[in-house]
Amino acid sequence: MFNALRSEQLLVGVGRMLRAAADADGRLEDYERSQVLSAYSVTRLLAAEQAAARELLEWTRAALDRALAGDERAEAQTARDQFVAAVDGTELGDALVELLAALPREDPTRTRVHGVLREMIDRELSALAAPVG
Amino acid sequence: MTGIVPAEIGDAAKADALLETMRAAGSAGQGDVVTYFEQLEGGWSRHSYAARVAHDGEERAYIVRARPSGSLLDTDLGQEFRTYELLSDAPLPTPGVHGYEPAEDTPYDGPFFVMDRLEGHAPNVWRGRDRKKLLENWEGDRQVATDLVEHLATIHLIDGERAAAAATPRTFTETVDRWEGVYDEMRLVNDPVIEEAYAWVRSREPDPVAPCLVHGDYRIGNCLTDDRRITGILDWELSFVGDPRFDLGYMSLDYHAGKFTTPGSALLNATAEHAWFHERYTALTGRPVDPEVVRTFTALGALMLFSILTTGISVYDQGATTDIRMAWGRFALPGLRQDLARLMDW
Incomplete structure (x- = not known):
């Protein structure tokens, strides 16, 4: 969810590897072969991530909304608005960092947000492990 | 090519x-x-x-x-x-x-x-067949596990004064500062899990122990084996003089037992049962292993890995490398977040 590098950046990198492999003379060196296998792994993981992205974002947004329900503090209200406006995981991450920085260390809302993050991570890993296609 | x-x-x-x-x-x-x-x-x-x-x-x-x-x-x-x-x-x-x-x-x-060039090959714990060989060794004469703990004890018996001739001394706080500094400099996005984890680790600073040589990246993947014994210990680029429990915590990460998107081995570093390893380590060094301190260092180890992978992602993003493994590292981050969430009892 809080992942750097956009899909198009990854695809360009994979394409570059495919081109280099096609241009290679003779047997690939150990290092070159590892590059090609990494590129393959990127395609598989990216496909799984893309397949689950929308549903995971919606689940996280709804779970965070429940976690903040009844918290009328200004920082909670701001976070709720930011969660609604977030278009992807990185924007959600920005809002969460801001919210957690504003809350006391011992705080029931912080504990509930931790619970949401824990389940979000579990869901994201399950999605990455699921075969696509 | x-x-x-x-x-x-x-x-x-x-x-x-x-x-x-x-x-x-x-x-x-x-x-x-x-x-x-x-x-x-x-x-x-x-x-x-x-x-x-x-x-x-x-x-x-x-x-x-x-x-x-x-x-x-x-x-x-x-x-x-x-x-x-x-x-x-x-x-x-x-x-x-x-x-x-x-x-x-x-x-x-x-x-x-x-x-x-030493003889042997580095086990890859993310490969099922390598984990199977390590499990067979554990269920057999346990020689790989025995070597792994004995070599770690030998490293940690090199005292801080002697080790300082080669490696940089670093306290617990300096180690946390180092990796948080790398993370802050290299991160491309905000990550609430990592921000929370740094605060959690800082709140659990352990009582200091006598410093010694610390490998800094000690795991079976940085060793060579002939499938029966360890034949080489490599990759000392992260070594430092400091708290030996860093190595114990770092090698306890689920990631280093072969977890990526699915669980890996139940064994510590896919090599030995946790309790057995810690008991042997204590017997060899005379230093008891406190599981709570190990937990703190395991989280710190995850944060170090996170910073290293984040650096790779950043370098790739800047176009300073075309090494696709740097971009691939992005997909290892969710598993490390999961390790951290569990370590923090979320």
């Missing part, structure tokens, strides 16, 4: 520089020649090359370790070389070194050193 042509050297400039450095160190003669040269898989902030040199007709195998410009981490190759020198008389399977070239302007695109 050049491919490799048997009996020919693909990169003569690199091979010449290797020989020149070995000659300067007294490890090669004027008539010696390089007969084989190839870049190896692996190495995130180091590039490794395999070479064979014929010395008066007798061939020996070497590894060249280079730190190219734009490498993943700004770690000191000279320190790594000095650590190998320090270990040369320790009862540890580490390679002998044969010369260090500190110049940036080399055919390796940076400094490099030459060391012996």
Whole structure:
């Protein structure tokens, strides 16, 4: 969810590897072969991530909304608005960092947000492990 | 990509520089020649090359370790070389070194050193067949697990004063500062899990113990084995002088037991039962293992890995490397977040 590098950046990198492999003379060196296998792994993981992205974002947004329900503090209200406006995981991450920085260390809302993050991570890993296609 | 042509050297400039450095160190003669040269898989902030040199007709195998410009981490190759020198008389399977070239302007695109190539292969805990072999060893004579704990104890018995001749001293807080600094500098996005984890680790600073040599990246994947015994301990680029419990915590990460998107081995580092390893370590060093302290260092180890992977992602994003493994590292981050969430009891 809080992942750097956009899909198009990854695809360009994979394409570059495919081109280099096609241009290679003779047997690939150990290092070159590892590059090609990494590129393959990127395609598989990216496909799984893309397949689950929308549903995971919606689940996280709804779970965070429940976690903040009844918290009328200004920082909670701001976070709720930011969660609604977030278009992807990185924007959600920005809002969460801001919210957690504003809350006391011992705080029931912080504990509930931790619970949401824990389940979000579990869901994201399950999605990455699921075969696509 | 050049491919490799048997009996020919693909990169003569690199091979010449290797020989020149070995000659300067007294490890090669004027008539010696390089007969084989190839870049190896692996190495995130180091590039490794395999070479064979014929010395008066007798061939020996070497590894060249280079730190190219734009490498993943700004770690000191000279320190790594000095650590190998320090270990040369320790009862540890580490390679002998044969010369260090500190110049940036080399055919390796940076400094490099030459060391012996040891026999064996590095187990890859993310491969099922490698985990199976390690499990069979554990269920058999446990020699890999025994070597792993005995070598760790030997490393940690090198006291801080002696180790400081090769490696940098670093306290707990300095270690946390170092990796949080790398993370802050390299991160491309905000990550609430990592922000919370740094605060959690800082709140659990353990009572200090006598500093010693710490490998800093101690795991079976940085060892060589012949499937029965450990034949080499490599990759000392993250070594430092500090709290030995860092190594114990770091190697306890689920990630290092083969977890990626699915769980790996139940064994510590896919090699030994946790309790067995800690009991043996205590017996060998006389230092009891506090599981709560290990938990803190396991989280710190995850944060270190996160920072290293984040650096790779950032370097890739800037176009400073086309190494696709740097971009691939992005997909290892969710698993580390999961490890951290569990360690923090979320």
